[in-house]
Amino acid sequence: MRTIVIGAGAIGLSAAYYLRKSGADVTVVDAVQPGSKASSHNAGWVVPSMSTPVPAPGVLPQALRWMLRRDSPLYVQPNLSPQFIRFMLTMLRHCTTARFEAGLKVLADLGAETVQMFDDLRADGVRFESHADPFTMLFKDGRKLEHHAHELDAMKSVIPGFSWRALEGEALVRECPSVAAGLAGGLQTFGDRSLDPASFTNGLAAACTRDGVEFLLGKAASLRQETDGSASVVVGEKALRADRIVVAAGAWTNQVLAGIGERIALQAGKGYGYDLPLEDDGPTRPLYLAEAKVAITPLATKVRIAGTMGFGGINERIDVVRAGGLLSSLPSYFSRWPDLTRKPQPWTGLRPMTPDGLPIIGPLPRKPRVLVATGHAMLGISLAPPTGQLIAELATGQTSAASRASLAADRF
Ligand SMILES: Cc1cc2nc3c(=O)[nH]c(=O)nc-3n(C[C@H](O)[C@H](O)[C@H](O)COP(=O)(O)OP(=O)(O)OC[C@H]3O[C@@H](n4cnc5c(N)ncnc54)[C@H](O)[C@@H]3O)c2cc1C
Numbered sequence: 473m474r475t476i477v478i479g480a481g482a483i484g485l486s487a488a489y490y491l492r493k494s495g496a497d498v499t500v501v502d503a504v505q506p507g508s509k510a511s512s513h514n515a516g517w518v519v520p521s522m523s524t525p526v527p528a529p530g531v532l533p534q535a536l537r538w539m540l541r542r543d544s545p546l547y548v549q550p551n552l553s554p555q556f557i558r559f560m561l562t563m564l565r566h567c568t569t570a571r572f573e574a575g576l577k578v579l580a581d582l583g584a585e586t587v588q589m590f591d592d593l594r595a596d597g598v599r600f601e602s603h604a605d606p607f608t609m610l611f612k613d614g615r616k617l618e619h620h621a622h623e624l625d626a627m628k629s630v631i632p633g634f635s636w637r638a639l640e641g642e643a644l645v646r647e648c649p650s651v652a653a654g655l656a657g658g659l660q661t662f663g664d665r666s667l668d669p670a671s672f673t674n675g676l677a678a679a680c681t682r683d684g685v686e687f688l689l690g691k692a693a694s695l696r697q698e699t700d701g702s703a704s705v706v707v708g709e710k711a712l713r714a715d716r717i718v719v720a721a722g723a724w725t726n727q728v729l730a731g732i733g734e735r736i737a738l739q740a741g742k743g744y745g746y747d748l749p750l751e752d753d754g755p756t757r758p759l760y761l762a763e764a765k766v767a768i769t770p771l772a773t774k775v776r777i778a779g780t781m782g783f784g785g786i787n788e789r790i791d792v793v794r795a796g797g798l799l800s801s802l803p804s805y806f807s808r809w810p811d812l813t814r815k816p817q818p819w820t821g822l823r824p825m826t827p828d829g830l831p832i833i834g835p836l837p838r839k840p841r842v843l844v845a846t847g848h849a850m851l852g853i854s855l856a857p858p859t860g861q862l863i864a865e866l867a868t869g870q871t872s873a874a875s876r877a878s879l880a881a882d883r884f
Pocket residue numbers: 478479480481482483484501502503504505506507508509510511512513514515516517518519691692693694720721722723724725727728742743744745767778779780820821822823824845846847848849850851852853854855
C-alpha cells in the first residue's frame with residue numbers, strides 16, 4: 473500500500489512510523505524540516521493524567537473576561553468570519569460538565585497506553601531526551617487546588633499506573649526550594665513523562681528514515697481532485713498518486729484540504745514559550761503554575777517555560793507583550809528564580825484546535841482514502857504514538873472508522 477503523509481510534525485511522523493511498521497510504502501512531505509512547527513515548540517509533556525479537553529465549564533467566560541488584558545494566558549481575537557463564529561459557538565456548547573467528562577474519557581482512552589508506547593519507541597531505537605520525574609502543580613488558590621484534587625482522583629481509575637499526593641509547607645519547599653511563600657500548596661502526580669520535543673521529532677524522523685520512509689522536504693504540498701474522483705498530492709511540478717493520503721498538517725490542515733473542496737472544524741491556538749538557562753535555584757522537575765497556566769520543563773541544557781492560548785487565526789507573529797505574560801507570572805510563584813537579566817527571546821507554536829477539544833483521526837466521509845490526523849490541541853506530543861498507531865490501523869482496515877465515531881471528521 474502506497475501512502476503519502478502530508479506534515480512532518482509529531483503526528484505525521486508518528487503516522488509514518490506506524491504505517492511503515494504495518495508494511496506500507498510511506499512518503500512524508502513537508503514544506504520545512506521535520507518538527508519545525510508546534511511539535512518542537514511546546515512544553516514536551518507526555519501527560520495522560522491531563523487528558524482534559526480545552527472546552528471546560530467556565531473556560532470561554534474566563535477568556536472573555538481576560539480579553540482586555542494584553543498579557544493574559546487565554547484570549548480570543550474578535551473575528552466575524554462565519555467559520556470562526558460557528559467554531560466558537562460549538563466550543564461554547566461543549567463547555568458543559570457532561571460534555572467535558574465525556575471528552576475526558578475519549579482522550580484518556582486514546583492516551584491510556586501512551587507512556588508505554590514512548591518506552592517501546594525507545595526500545596526500537598528512537599532516540600530522544602526523556603524524564604520520568606513527578607510533576608508538581610503549584611496553586612495560589614486553595615479552592616482551585618481542592619477542585620483539581622478531585623479531578624486527579626477521577627484520573628486514577630482511567631490512567632494505568634497514575635497516582636498523586638498533596639504537598640504543603642515543608643514538603644512543598646523540599647520539592648521546590650525556590651517556591652514563594654504564601655502559596656496554597658501543590659499537587660504532585662506520578663506516572664507521566666517529560667521530553668525534549670525537538671529531540672523526539674528528530675529521533676522519530678531518523679527512525680522513519682532507517683525503516684525506509686521517504687522524505688520530500690522543502691516544498692508545500694496541496695491536494696488535487698483528479699477526473700476519476702480520487703485525490704492526488706501535488707508537490708512542486710509533480711502530482712503523486714497513493715492508495716492512502718494522510719493529512720497531518722497541524723493548524724494548516726484546512727489549507728491542504730481546500731484543494732479537494734473539503735474543510736474540517738479547526739482553528740489555530742497560539743502558544744508561546746521561552747528557553748531559560750539552567751540556574752542553581754531553578755526547578756529540576758516539571759512544574760505547572762495553575763492560575764497562570766504556565767508549564768515549566770527542566771531539560772538537560774535549559775529550562776523551558778510554555779503557555780498561553782490565543783485564538784487569532786493562522787499567524788506566527790510574536791506579540792512580545794502576550795509572550796511576556798509568561799515571564800511576569802513567575803515572581804508570584806518563585807522567590808529566587810529566574811534571573812531574567814539576559815532577556816530571553818520568546819518562541820511561538822500554533823496548536824491545531826477543534827471545538828470539542830478532541831482530535832480528528834479518521835477518513836473524510838466523501839473521500840475515504842484521505843485520512844485526517846490533527847486537532848490534538850495541548851496534547852499532540854502526548855497522543856502522537858497512539859494517533860500514529862490508530863492511523864495505521866484505519867489505513868490498513870484493522871480498525872473501522874465507525875468504531876471511532878467520537879474522533880470522526882464530520883462529527884460536528
Ligand atoms: C506553547 C505550547 C505548549 C504545548 N505543550 C504541549 C505539551 O506539553 N504536551 C503535549 O502533548 N502537547 C503540547 N502542545 C501541543 C503540541 O505541540 C501540538 O498538539 C502538536 O505539536 C501538534 O502536532 P502536529 O504534528 O499536528 O502539528 P505541527 O507540529 O504544527 O506539524 C504540522 C506540519 O505540517 C506541515 N505543513 C503545513 N502545511 C503543509 C503543506 N501544505 N505541505 C506540507 N507540509 C505542511 C508544517 O510545516 C508542520 O511541519 C503544546 C503546544 C504549544 C504551542
